[in-house]
Amino acid sequence: MNTWVYIDHFKGNVIPASWEAIGVGKTLGHVTALVFGSGVEALAKTAFEYGADEILLAEDVGLADFRAEAYATTLSKLATEQTPDLVLFPTTTRGRELAGMVAIDLKSGVMVDVITLDVTDGKITITRPIYAGKLLTKETCSAKPQIITLRGRAFPKPAQQVGRSGTLTKVSAVPGDFPTKVEGYTTSEGGVSLTDAGVIVSGGRGVSNNPALTPPAGMDDKQTELWRAQQGFALVKELASALGAAVGASRAAVDAGYVSYAHQVGQTGKVVSPDVYIALGISGAIQHLAGMRTSKVIVAINKDPEAPIFKLARYGVVGDLFQIVPALTAAFKKKMGK
Numbered sequence: 001m002n003t004w005v006y007i008d009h010f011k012g013n014v015i016p017a018s019w020e021a022i023g024v025g026k027t028l029g030h031v032t033a034l035v036f037g038s039g040v041e042a043l044a045k046t047a048f049e050y051g052a053d054e055i056l057l058a059e060d061v062g063l064a065d066f067r068a069e070a071y072a073t074t075l076s077k078l079a080t081e082q083t084p085d086l087v088l089f090p091t092t093t094r095g096r097e098l099a100g101m102v103a104i105d106l107k108s109g110v111m112v113d114v115i116t117l118d119v120t121d122g123k124i125t126i127t128r129p130i131y132a133g134k135l136l137t138k139e140t141c142s143a144k145p146q147i148i149t150l151r152g153r154a155f156p157k158p159a160q161q162v163g164r165s166g167t168l169t170k171v172s173a174v175p176g177d178f179p180t181k182v183e184g185y186t187t188s189e190g191g192v193s194l195t196d197a198g199v200i201v202s203g204g205r206g207v208s209n210n211p212a213l214t215p216p217a218g219m220d221d222k223q224t225e226l227w228r229a230q231q232g233f234a235l236v237k238e239l240a241s242a243l244g245a246a247v248g249a250s251r252a253a254v255d256a257g258y259v260s261y262a263h264q265v266g267q268t269g270k271v272v273s274p275d276v277y278i279a280l281g282i283s284g285a286i287q288h289l290a291g292m293r294t295s296k297v298i299v300a301i302n303k304d305p306e307a308p309i310f311k312l313a314r315y316g317v318v319g320d321l322f323q324i325v326p327a328l329t330a331a332f333k334k335k336m337g338k
């Protein structure tokens with residue numbers, strides 16, 4: 001099978017799920033990596049080190065910023081000329097947008113957020129979660145090329161083989177007066193890369209529930225809640241830092257103003273698949289589970305033994321997080337020599 005893999009990158013950093021997609025392509029046959037941008041040749045060559053046999057590099061000032069129309073026009077033209085069997089994208093915002101546009105151009109369909117992929121007699125069958133992760137659906141697509149976005153961390157990342165090389169072909173971008181113009185970027189919050197994290201420590205509404213803490217005098221109820229949440233999230237962050245983990249949160253914690261939206265996990269937040277997900281003071285509402293149920297090991301600490309999160313957790317601790325988390329952090333720090 002001749003597979004194309006779209007390498008998603010931003011400001012010189014490749015989204016690791018692109019390498020995972022190369023790994024999937026290699027199990028099916030020949031892999032061509034597609035790298036679009038400006039000044040990205042060095043970045044493109046890394047695709048060889050993750051297993052790409054060939055690279056199609058489109059460099060143009062018009063591709064300097066990701067703009068779906070410009071990228072899709074070039075990708076669709078290449079695919080029309082060279083007829084790959086399969087085009088893989090990482091399930092990122094850019095990957096989803098581009099896959100949808102290319103599918104329309106090529107009169108194909110898209111199977112999004114795929115977590116398993118099997119090939120029998122040249123026919124691909126995929127699995128993907130639907131209804132907020134409550135059900136898994138099996139699907140096939142009869143059109144060619146088949147277009148699929150792969151959920152990050154659902155497939156293994158191939159080992160990097162430094163110095164590995166292959167055939168790099170420079171291709172032209174399709175010029176056009178595309179309506180989208182990028183005006184600039186602003187950082188929402190630094191340091192949070194939930195979707196790439198191997199370990200995530202998340203806090204929920206329970207993180208503000210430590211009545212033993214006496215707030216400074218003169219605070220009203222809301223200020224007291226936020227002050228307590230700040231103390232509670234300090235524990236979440238300390239445990240995350242001891243484990244080299246990213247910090248996540250439930251929507252209740254985000255809506256109440258404990259942490260920013262960039263941390264939210266769930267149906268209306270980020271969908272994550274870490275090796276370990278530690279839920280602190282999170283009840284496990286279906287909308288939260290939708291964002292983390294494919295985590296490989298789930299650990300929950302909650303003082304309510306009936307909390308739904310325990311139905312999904314591999315390890316559950318029924319108790320007060322304010323007593324358990326500091327002890328856990330100290331134990332991890334000791335174990336990891338920190």
Ligand SMILES: Cc1cc2nc3c(=O)[nH]c(=O)nc-3n(C[C@H](O)[C@H](O)[C@H](O)COP(=O)(O)OP(=O)(O)OC[C@H]3O[C@@H](n4cnc5c(N)ncnc54)[C@H](O)[C@@H]3O)c2cc1C
Binds near residue numbers: 270283285301319320
């Ligand atoms: C359309 C829609 C979209 C949504 N999207 C999302 C989403 O993307 N992500 C999301 O998370 N939610 C989402 N929600 C909200 C979701 O339904 C829940 O309201 C939310 O997940 C609850 O957050 P929580 O578990 O932090 O709070 P709660 O449900 O209030 O749970 C707090 C938990 O903390 C425990 N606790 C309290 N004190 C302690 C303590 N000292 N020690 C240990 N445990 C303690 C309690 O026992 C309880 O289980 C969405 C809802 C809707 C309707």
